[in-house]
Amino acid sequence: MSELSFEQMLEDSVKTIRNGEIVQGTVIDVKDDEIILNIGYKADGIITKSEYSNDANIVLTDAVHPGDTMEAKVLKVNDGEGQVILTYKRLAAEKGNKRLEEAFETQEVLKAPVTQVLDGGLCVNVEETRVFIPASLVSDVYEKDLSKYADQEIEFVITEFNPRRRRIIGNRKQLLVAEKAEKQKALMEKINAGDTVTGVVKNVTDFGAVIDLGGADGLLHISEMSWGRVENPKKVFTVGEELKVLIKDINGDKIALSLKFPEENPWLTAAEKFAVGNIVTGKVARMTDFGAFVELAPGIDALLHVSQISREHVAKPSDVLSIGQEIEAKVVDFNGEDKKISLSMKALEAVAAPAEEAPVEE
DSSP states (O other): OOOOOHHHHHHHHSOOOOTTOEEEEEEEEEOSSEEEEEOSSSSOEEEEHHHHOSOTTOOHHHHOOTTOEEEEEEEESOOSSSOEEEESHHHHHHHHHHHHHHHHHHTOOEEEEEEEEETTEEEEEETTEEEEEEGGGTOSSOOSOOGGGTTOEEEEEEEEEEGGGTEEEEESHHHHHHHHHHHHHHHHHHOOTTOEEEEEEEEEOSSEEEEEOSSSEEEEEGGGSOSSOOSOGGGTOOTTOEEEEEEEEEETTEEEEESOOGGGOGGGTHHHHTOTTOEEEEEEEEEOSSEEEEEEETTEEEEEEGGGSOSSOOSOGGGTOOTTOEEEEEEEEEETTTTEEEEESHHHHHHHHHHHHSOOOO
């Protein structure tokens, strides 16, 4: 048997590798554009910056240090110069794909930072694998500007997994909808009509305000904003304002709210303040052909019939009165049960008339 040369024995003692194989090595040097690994082979392994990460801004000397151990995949056993070309990012992507496939099958909730904000959605990276979250699946409400999510860490589930077509879709909306449903269920179980709760103004419209009750939204209609009259809700409430509201009614998932608390009902003390015979002041709130309605207090309007405006003939209230005008009148009728009060300005004129018409004694 012929004796083996020293070079042959040395070569036989060193392991063999092939393209596509996963190897483990120790970092022996890190440069600006490449990482050099001892992989136990006759040649060192090289990982270029582009094969380490898709992040063009990454600084290799900060990310990797001599002495670190790494796994990588063999791209070329010999690059023509005797070096082994390795890839770290592709191996990480393969692991990421497997991780995402498992998450897709189990509907596991994932958490990752947003790496890119696009017009059509967000991109996140899970173990070097790109996941796209369309704008329609970012939130449970329409959001025109997604820039606020830049660099934020968000939670999502994988609802579509097709790595061959490079289509891996994340869904954040699904989680928000489910979370909101849980909060709504919990809220509905503990609230009842007549309860007083605290909420935050979410939106204000011409007809009312939407109040976030911490799990469900309630509607505060313009007619329930005050015992008095509210002309423009937008001048009264601001988004983000905290309010203490009364739950007026619950119908399925619809919650009607009110700021007309029973203990503040102005009619509770109206019988004493506006008893028949009392002389009162108020502002003309609105007018019709048959009379004017005068606001005596927030939530209490009284009718001043056209025939009670003056001793002189008045064809229409608007001929002598104007909206917002303050008048003095006498209460001639009070009906607390039907919440009706009648006034007379003529009655005050009738008191003064005899004195004015009395003959002067010589």
